[in-house]
Amino acid sequence: MAKCPIGPYGHPSGRIGDLVFYMMKGQAICRTIGKPGKASLKQMANRQSMSVAMALLKPMADFIKVSFRLEAEGTVKNAHNLATSYNKKHALTGEYPNIKVDYAKVILSNGSLEMAEKFRMSKGEGGLNLSWNTDLSEYADADDILMVLVSHPTKKRASTYLNAAKRSDGRCFVALDKEWMMKEQMEVYVCLKSANEQSISDSKYLGNLNGVPESMLEKTEKAHYDTVKARFDQVAASYEKQRLDFAAGAVETKAFRHLSREYQILQEKLLHLPGKPS
Template structure:
């Protein structure tokens, strides 16, 4: 049942049939709420894209609420809407059902404030060391505030620092007090916000630490490759030994021909099989 708070011709609030009415940031909104039919491949891909995007952004909520606050003001969108839109379009790679995040393309803020140059990150004993050139050439200020986000994908968590230092410092230390934080995949981002909170910079991907773990598909491919490689190594030893015997005219049996065929098949298979170590 829907309720019309401003008379019979006002905007309803609630459900009428398969349509839901509600207010969003002062704007009247309605959406359908019908039954889903057969899900197409594009719909499945879209759902996975949304799921992967949400998994990326959920731990970064506190950072996003600050970094996209300026852009969301005066619109019907909130910071999370903006972050979702940017990253669903720009920060994903692969095809369904293997869609994943391209961390180099993740967007955590958009703005016109000058970004620092010569940024770098390295691991310290109990955290991360960030450095940058504190110089200013455009519209930045020496007292600009540094915001840092460290994503921990393996744990579906993030460490956020909304006042990590000032631009003029040229360096800062990011404490990470959990052992698992320092030993697993980390993706590091930062941006600058003006001291009067009226400007913010684009986010910058500082880099990855500890590498990226294999996906389930990659682990399966590597296991399959290793199984074939193990069998090939066994066959190769037997084949080379008997091939020498064959060259001396000692053997020329059907068993040897079968062994030779298996050797050739396994060798060719290894040439094209995914999962080969680099």
């Protein structure tokens, strides 16, 4: 995408060859169209990063509209653009084709309002118990409002609470009305907004509940490790038996030398192979 400032004949509009011109938030934009050529590795990594970031943020749309509204005001970007830009840059980890979300680094708001301290979280009957320190400073008010987002990555959903409690409450209960919510992976985030919604805090990651399911890569690596380990156990049993025979005076054979070599190779491989049980 490129900006297209006013030329001697004004703004172009519509399609010219492989280019399309249009206005967006007061800016003239030019985009290419048509079938692209073969993507480079860098382009494929960028596309996967964008796809992962979009999948993360799509269920959070209602939260993001509020949490990034102030930062988006007066710019050509909208709240979703800002959230995508921040999280594509800061909240992803891994290399293509195994790029994934680092939930602890997800950013859901940026602002100068003071965040509460000493948050605590626990599972309750049908929801989550949250508590925090209610101490105030000149940069915080008792009627600041707590916003809570609970991400459910395995279901591609999120539970949004835009007015969960006041800062002065010091605690709140976040109801989760679906039975599966209390069993599936949860990633929990909070931020504070002023009562007049003219300021907001940075978001804070409260942590994970119920663990993280294995990715396809992790499952594949674990299966491969198990296969190699099973072969090593088989070779090791045979190697140890024959080694004791030779220690007792038996003549070493070519077959044993091959067995010994395979034993050493498999032993070394298992030391560095991913998928090992933690």
